Amino acid sequence: MKRVLAISGGIGGAKLALGLQHVLPAQALTVVVNTGDDFEHLGLAISPDVDTTLYTLGGLANTELGWGRAAESWNFMAEMERWGGETWFRLGDKDLALHIERTRRLGAGESPASITEHFAQRLGLATRVLPMTNDRVRTRIGTNEGVLDFQHYFVRRRCEPVVSGISYDGAAEARPVECVAELQGRDLQAVVICPSNPWLSIDPILAIPGWRTALQRTQAPVVAVSPLIAGQAVKGPTAKIMRELGLDVTAMIIAGHYADVIDGFVLDQADAHLAAQIDVPVHVTRTLMLTFEDKERLAREVLDFARSLRPVAVGSGA
Amino acid sequence: MKRVLAISGGIGGAKLALGLQHVLPAQALTVVVNTGDDFEHLGLAISPDVDTTLYTLGGLANTELGWGRAAESWNFMAEMERWGGETWFRLGDKDLALHIERTRRLGAGESPASITEHFAQRLGLATRVLPMTNDRVRTRIGTNEGVLDFQHYFVRRRCEPVVSGISYDGAAEARPVECVAELQGRDLQAVVICPSNPWLSIDPILAIPGWRTALQRTQAPVVAVSPLIAGQAVKGPTAKIMRELGLDVTAMIIAGHYADVIDGFVLDQADAHLAAQIDVPVHVTRTLMLTFEDKERLAREVLDFARSLRPVAVGSGA
Numbered sequence: 001m002k003r004v005l006a007i008s009g010g011i012g013g014a015k016l017a018l019g020l021q022h023v024l025p026a027q028a029l030t031v032v033v034n035t036g037d038d039f040e041h042l043g044l045a046i047s048p049d050v051d052t053t054l055y056t057l058g059g060l061a062n063t064e065l066g067w068g069r070a071a072e073s074w075n076f077m078a079e080m081e082r083w084g085g086e087t088w089f090r091l092g093d094k095d096l097a098l099h100i101e102r103t104r105r106l107g108a109g110e111s112p113a114s115i116t117e118h119f120a121q122r123l124g125l126a127t128r129v130l131p132m133t134n135d136r137v138r139t140r141i142g143t144n145e146g147v148l149d150f151q152h153y154f155v156r157r158r159c160e161p162v163v164s165g166i167s168y169d170g171a172a173e174a175r176p177v178e179c180v181a182e183l184q185g186r187d188l189q190a191v192v193i194c195p196s197n198p199w200l201s202i203d204p205i206l207a208i209p210g211w212r213t214a215l216q217r218t219q220a221p222v223v224a225v226s227p228l229i230a231g232q233a234v235k236g237p238t239a240k241i242m243r244e245l246g247l248d249v250t251a252m253i254i255a256g257h258y259a260d261v262i263d264g265f266v267l268d269q270a271d272a273h274l275a276a277q278i279d280v281p282v283h284v285t286r287t288l289m290l291t292f293e294d295k296e297r298l299a300r301e302v303l304d305f306a307r308s309l310r311p312v313a314v315g316s317g318a
Numbered sequence: 319m320k321r322v323l324a325i326s327g328g329i330g331g332a333k334l335a336l337g338l339q340h341v342l343p344a345q346a347l348t349v350v351v352n353t354g355d356d357f358e359h360l361g362l363a364i365s366p367d368v369d370t371t372l373y374t375l376g377g378l379a380n381t382e383l384g385w386g387r388a389a390e391s392w393n394f395m396a397e398m399e400r401w402g403g404e405t406w407f408r409l410g411d412k413d414l415a416l417h418i419e420r421t422r423r424l425g426a427g428e429s430p431a432s433i434t435e436h437f438a439q440r441l442g443l444a445t446r447v448l449p450m451t452n453d454r455v456r457t458r459i460g461t462n463e464g465v466l467d468f469q470h471y472f473v474r475r476r477c478e479p480v481v482s483g484i485s486y487d488g489a490a491e492a493r494p495v496e497c498v499a500e501l502q503g504r505d506l507q508a509v510v511i512c513p514s515n516p517w518l519s520i521d522p523i524l525a526i527p528g529w530r531t532a533l534q535r536t537q538a539p540v541v542a543v544s545p546l547i548a549g550q551a552v553k554g555p556t557a558k559i560m561r562e563l564g565l566d567v568t569a570m571i572i573a574g575h576y577a578d579v580i581d582g583f584v585l586d587q588a589d590a591h592l593a594a595q596i597d598v599p600v601h602v603t604r605t606l607m608l609t610f611e612d613k614e615r616l617a618r619e620v621l622d623f624a625r626s627l628r629p630v631a632v633g634s635g636a
Contacts, residue, residue, distance in 0.1 A: 079412045083415055083437060093414075
């Protein structure tokens with residue numbers, strides 16, 4: 001069976017991962033998820049992108065909020081206010097179970113990868129979900145208010161501070177999770193870099209030398225899907241951060257950012273005019289994923305596009 | 319202002335503490351609570367008797383269940399089942415906030431006493447609530463199934479194993495919480511041993527040498543309220559444990575058990591015939607506390623009874 005490896009952050013990436021899960025045979029998909037925005041809060045080990053991925057693939061995600069659980073209740077949070085605890089990071093009653101069980105298992109010595117696989121198994125997923133590494137990597141945001149831990153920037157300060165730089169503490173020493181070996185296998189059909197924020201969600205993975213090298217060396221085509229549509233992100237601060245980092249807010253810049261790892265780039269139809277300025281083969285389509293059908297269709301197109309790149313020498317044009 | 323110190327376990331004791339809180343002036347009552355049944359579960363520091371006391375005095379207690387929060391929801395617990403976590407100890411969504419905030423504060427180096435006082439303050443209580451000690455004491459139950467940690471005996475095994483002995487690990491080395499000094503003060507009006515299980519709830523406190531000595535030395539009258547009515551406990555395994563320990567299941571045995579610390583004993587009217595066999599002064603009344611008025615009336619009677627003992631030499635009859 002031909003396998004597919006997807007590299008993803010939270011919500012945007014998870015949407016495409018869900019599409020891939022549905023168009024691929026069971027067991028064919030592995031999703032490697034950013035853990036640079038993991039953090040410890042209220043004594044709990046929280047892994048937001050892994051959780052969003054599990055919830056999305058398992059059909060439990062709150063699609064209105066874009067994070068957390070569907071049909072969530074907030075009694076715990078209201079009581080935290082009563083006791084004077086921290087409430088800036090909203091933890092729903094259902095969501096909490098995952099954090100508590102993860103924290104307990106980590107304390108018992110289990111690895112993040114093993115814990116995530118346990119959760120995926122409990123959901124009955126036909127997809128492997130893995131954190132990018134079992135080691136500790138922490139994304140920190142340099143801002144006009146000083147260096148902020150990721151969730152303090154992202155949630156507590158609502159992405160309001162002006163970003164001057166981003167670091168991935170621990171990434172240089174981190175080892176990729178074992179599924180990185182799939183990139184060397186002959187049965188890998190494609191690698192998909194999902195439409196997540198490149199700086200906040202994908203770069204923590206690429207900052208791990210073992211991942212970047214493996215992506216550069218794989219014989220499978222590596223295709224990235226643009227997270228920008230006409231210079232805007234569907235959700236999140238991608239455009240704001242690009243501006244603050246002094247970058248043009250265009251999909252072309254994103255394609256260039258991934259230049260050393262991708263073999264193809266999927267561009268939104270609104271950005272079709274940029275295709276000629278991108279150095280790798282481009283597939284133009286509607287990338288907005290509102291419905292389940294959108295996700296399936298985009299997944300199918302991405303895989304077809306990757307397949308079209310296959311016979312060509314790695315890294316060259318179509 | 320004349321102060322009162324109450325010594326209590328969970329539900330039964332907390333009912334009388336609530337009565338005392340209402341009949342005494344604000345700030346006059348201190349409740350010292352058993353922490354021998356504290357335990358660590360799912361990575362959380364849980365202090366059941368302290369929580370029951372806080373919830374009861376703060377008007378948040380689930381009076382139907384006899385533990386936990388009123389109007390509780392159970393979404394967290396249902397999700398723990400989904401993830402394959404432990405669910406034998408039921409933690410409600412609201413209740414959880416107290417455990418998480420306590421655990422976080424303990425991790426930050428705060429003492430159990432300080433944390434409990436913080437919670438009492440957040441509830442706006444006019445009563446001081448304190449754990450018996452800041453040190454670790456663990457009640458362990460010797461049974462026909464081996465030695466069980468308290469909550470494993472009490473909750474997981476529903477008090478079904480046959481009890482052969484009880485130990486209070488750490489009690490001999492534990493220091494009483496600082497309010498033990500109130501027992502030496504001249505403004506103490508009474509010490510009330512609440513109608514809690516003597517072996518499971520009160521003995522962990524008396525097993526701390528500093529508490530026992532202070533109770534023996536105090537000039538204030540020490541009055542215990544029987545937890546038995548006609549050989550039966552209102553709630554919990556007191557009678558079962560007494561039988562298994564080879565004791566007669568009568569209030570007389572309870573009075574004898576407290577002989578070296580009490581100056582008076584409050585007996586239920588159903589046990590009036592036992593009064594003559596008890597070596598300290600006895601007050602006979604209705605001890606069942608079903609309504610709020612029951613709690614207030616019993617509290618008032620207990621304080622009046624203690625006052626009646628006051629002019630007499632410590633330890634002698636009325």
